[in-house]
Amino acid sequence: MRKIAILYLLGALLVSGCVRDEFDTTRVVEGAAARISLKITLPVMGGGTDTRAVSADVEKRLDNLFVLVFDGGGKIVTRHRYTAQTGASLSSLLIDTRSGKGHTLCFVANVKDGMDSQLMALTSYNALKGLLVTATELNLGQSTDVPLIMTAIMENVNVQEGANSISNPVQLQFLAAKVTLTLVDNTPDTQEVTIIGWDVQDAPTRSYLFPDDSKDANPNPETAGADKDEYWLTTGVDYPFEEEDKQAGTATQTLYVFENRRGGRIPRALPADPDEQYSNMGLNDKDSRGKAWYKPKRATAIVVTAMHKADLVTRQIKAFIYLGQDNHSDYNIRRGHHYTFTVTVNGLNEIKIDSNVDFLVGDFLVDHGDNLTMDAHPDFRPMRIQAPKGTATMEILDSQGRTYDDPSGFDATWLKISPLNLMYHQVKQPGNIWQQDADPDSKFVRPKYIPHKSVRAKLASKGGWNAIPAGKDDDDEMTFADATHRMCYKITDIPFTEVTVTAQTLYVYADDFPVRDGTRNARVRFTYHKDGDAPDKLGVMIFDITQRGYVSFYLDDSHPDAGLYILNEDGTPSNVKRKTVVERFHEYRIMMNPGIPARVQYTGGVRWGFSRTRLYNKPDFFRNGKYMTANAVYNDVVRNGNEPTEFGKRTDSYREMYGNSNTDQGSNVNTIDPIPPYTGSNSGAPYYYPDPEERDIYHPIFRTSAARYCHEKNRDLNGDGIIDDSEAYWYLPSAHELIMWGIAGVMRDRNANLSSSESNNATAQIRSVYMTAYDEPVIAYHNKYSQAFVRCFRELEKTITK
Template structure:
């Protein structure tokens, strides 16, 4: 009994003691409801910074030239009693055990004073167990693009990237320059928050003795690198220090951030503002250069055994130090020749031999005497400074001035219609550099940034638009930048071009075309030659910085042009109520062919990126046809899926040397991973869009047009047909990529030559060029056509395709001029299967006899090519569609009937015996010609037969033979594009669904057009047919055999007057 009483007293004493401390070991009782808010006192502290000199140090000696050692900073040894530190912009996060947010993030204070590196805060937390508390103090200078109030998980918080580096006119500096600006963060895990008593007060209880520290430790999120140095090379003058390979983003907890986040933080080389005169020396005779930077852990290289082996040559990559290791370069120039430099390299790490880790909450205090120019030491190299400006432009730049340097760049390079980006690359040393945008060729008047006609081109020091937005948006886009370059530097400024899709008043413009000329749209590596363009000028001036006050300047003037996008008609948005909802713009050239960086070679072609992968990003086999149809009408969603790769397929199969692996950051592909030369088709168009809100991704918000950023994309098959139909005599060079895949290995492209669709480069690992498109709202007058509606002809109601608002590519075929161009007059013969003409001396049953009558037939036609110099009637018939035509509601048999007939009066042999008609037929039969036309060229006159469309008499049989005709390839493509909409009017018109195949190739039965493959001898027996596949959409195949080996179906059209 005595023992029991003693135990009770002990327990009561312990409980009394623990009630006096709010933050201690887990209490035996828990109070309050889960999630209930309570007020608590939260203490936190800053632990001492780690000092690598404790790991290894090497003393300097007179016989060890250019040696680096760690030193101990005197201020760290003094007592901290009464020291005061300030923490700014303090945030508190409370998380459940599963990592989800408990409550909401709190910005608890703008400023907290810490005495002896400890502080106490009164905060409100939520009752709960096994939780994590996170404190983040961003400091005075650090910013974050994300809204911290929107953080919902620990992983989101730890994956955030904090901005601490400034770009000053093309040169990078750390914003953090002293201890008071350092950001901090820290967490305590396994804690409980309890309510105490009946009030709203509570306590924080730590779960284990190991976790109890009397407060949360908040560590410095940066490393401090200090180099104390003397320069003892008599023949040289020290000019500057630079810190290379520095991550430009901080992480709140680099150890817990996802690896892809860490791996994909861009690096920069930081400048130093240090001066090196006698007045700048410390009391010990050393100069001091210092940087506050992000963590960069590159590990230990065991092969490095001495300090002299601690190097990597930037010239040839030799040396064992890691390429991405943080290192200091000391630049000095020869007193005898200003352009000759010696560079001393000092790597930073946890020792001064083989470790290359630069860690947060660590101070790296280094000291050296630079007293050697021995080039046998791998840490020392020579460099000859160059002066050069490189900017690609539309024409060769002009240069002037007495200063030295090269003014150069690729020529015939334009900005395209989409958002543009281009570096101004400058190699300079000891010079003031000024770059300006001007409106006149003499470069005397800077472009007016408030003028809509002049501010389409802007200049910035930031390398991508995300950084532009995050660092001030329009405020950091300017018409002129000036900077001073002391240490030899290859640095870049950047030109940003706005979209160019309308005139300055926002009006879509249509070029004026001559039907008798062929126009090239980005052929033979040249930009489109018929669209409008706008021009500004860039002048780059380099001016020597000399102590004597004399100056020599070098000027380069560049002509910068931008091509306007070409409006191709109402083929953007989605198809609703018989027509597309928006217009479509296509860009002006194959931009990936043009070099804009002197150190990056172009790749002339692009690839699908998904070889041996069927992504289902475009269509799914067996999916409801209506679902697949939505993907085919517009390529935007398919392009976005292919570009962002949500299923994380390998994208570089077979093209590893061209297409890098995709790298995901926070679940998204790095927006700036690819440049113009090593991307893949869908990603190329995706990256032409602009990150307008600065969140690091292109937001695709189809239901929120105001916030949607995804505008440029690959065209779908339907849209490619629209581009071709409105092309007229415009030639689009071969073959261009589509937002399409047929299977794991095939992805068809589109082109103009050879019938306007098919090319041999159908494989996913076959090259294609890329032309991107964009939806654009249009005024009501442009929506009066390019649609399906109904029309009453001869008392019958038909479905009508109205193309009257196409900007080009239409000709009224009901006028006398239109008919003369379209038709040719032929002798009419009777039917035969081979087209053999009847010989009275040798009578045959299967032969054609003259009927003593002249009839009109659609002229043989073929598409123009990029080598076409003379436009003929044949190319005009192929290139231009009727602006309005009705479509036969059913497939037409070879005898013009719409039903099967075993005894067709039209298909009689020479003995008068009728034959069975057929739903499929040869090209000649479809076009009302003797079957000998199947093997004859376009220039050989044919005889006519009363077959195919020319025998069709309309729904009620009231029309005269010859009233209907076979569509050319472009008119057929419109029937295929609008097939779904034509069917919508079936109750009024009796329109029957087009035949659909499920085919593995192009050779399945489709529908004939009147267009032959080309005028060349090798294609005399080839013509164009079209097909709808139930899965992957539309196909126009220019290589269908006109003879009996390929028999296709037939839909006929009849031209309807415009008025």
């Protein structure tokens, strides 16, 4: 059974323990050279038998350790980052610092790249105690090879000049809590339960790096005006259980969550419907059935989605399992603790432990990723249909609920649907006419497709798409079989051939939306007919789709001074000014694909790559982001009027590809190599997608390098498998463009190293802009092989000014 590793908010995994220790009560010389020797003790996350999102040895592995020493007044004295070398251990340390009375030693283990820069910028103990770890800085869905973060504190330490020794070891503790959920199907043989997946509801997205015993990082949601949705994570992805034994009727999942101290039950009147009450129901009854009813606001729950079939009726079920210290009255999740829950399903309304059940009558279910709100660039969202034997139809409705053929009009021409995933590159197959005519060493290529007829009309002089099958020119509406490589408004006859529930995933595509702060809306309607039912007995589900326009950092987009001058190759200003705007969302932190392991589709950042290569070394490299982006993706860029042209048309145009995490290429966490040729399995005809469980894969959103991530925000409009210079508006910004955005102070990324498109040197670092929510942006550097934040920019227009 494949192992689904969802490390929810994995990137913070230690609680701090406070230990008082003094070397000497005699006079302490201040500020002299000193060395401290001490030992490190690792924690254990609970006991008992369970499945693990990470294995036991990885869970408490110590890869690196950040040590900060503060003086008695709380000012930073020294800081060191220790890295475990091959065959070495961090269980014993020698810390070079300065002597003084009342020092505080703070330890953070397994520091991630984004946290590195925050710890380096700290100057006081108070600032450290207020440091927040957020979802943007953590690794939701990361590889199972990534160890957990841990912390510890030693207070009131007198450090003498010269050698010092601490006899009591430093006890590290995990920052996150661990939850193991086991679902047991105990329904009679006459009933059937099909487990769809699980999600989290109201899981905190923030935590203090070091514990504050008086409060959680999030304000009390009961306080007026304090509760914000951004503080809490509720997913709707239906993640598969990491272990499922159909024969035994069990499914098990392990995940990690931040602490959430919500207390106990809150007073509430009994349900008005007597059927929703149970015998002797009351606030203090200690019955697991009341845990959902008496829950406090923002109590964290695991939501299990399933289908329950009995008496020829299929119901969609959502079971809410509220976490806490017990199964009936406590809603507290504490860092470093391991919580285990066994949920036994005896029937539709007979679920033991702490669950609440919602259900709808119906035979099909549609799920999707975290949201259906798309960005300003050409965007997409997968939507998965799950149903037993029958057929389904998927179609676009406009903002007024009209279909494409409505005589009164249709304003959702900016949306299309297809069975083809354009954003998941394919494994190259010899001679395949539906794949890009390229053969890069990685073996990954873009698919080809036939654009919708409205696009073909606009691009008639360009062409480039494959021959249209006879009689299939009109693609407003097509059957699923005919729509394999097409873009449509409506797809019919989507097949479900098994008696049990199976799935089909289709994709919704939005066009580029270059409108400042714009919003446009449409809907997707699914209709399902089950085999054997009357023709008019249909299941219908409708979903709202939203697309947002770009973010601008100009007061007036039309002002003649808006933008930056493009530089000539020698670094002198040209007479062309480029006006750029910014995307809204970090897609690499969005769970887009239902049913695919989260660890291969959610990342904490994107790598830059090319650690052994300086791609470009001319004076304009810090300004011309659009040119630099194309040059980092392709090796055949032709400079024409300071613009990148002619790229991507040869079969060997691609530069090498890079993954986005330190473990994409194997166990060496500091690897700097490109991804090797893919040798794993694929999905077969017609799309040949690589297996998402394989480690050495490429994906233009989730497992890629910075320049390619932004380049792939563009769309191959004519379907020839190439994003050429006429289609490439979105790019990785230069350092100067990032600084301009930072100075404007619009939609800043809190405490982020933002990658730029320039290569600072051949071997080690890439220039970036370090940005906080409060300070001016500054130039910084980060390793090319480490993860960093990325914001993609769009060229809005160019003007000749002189």
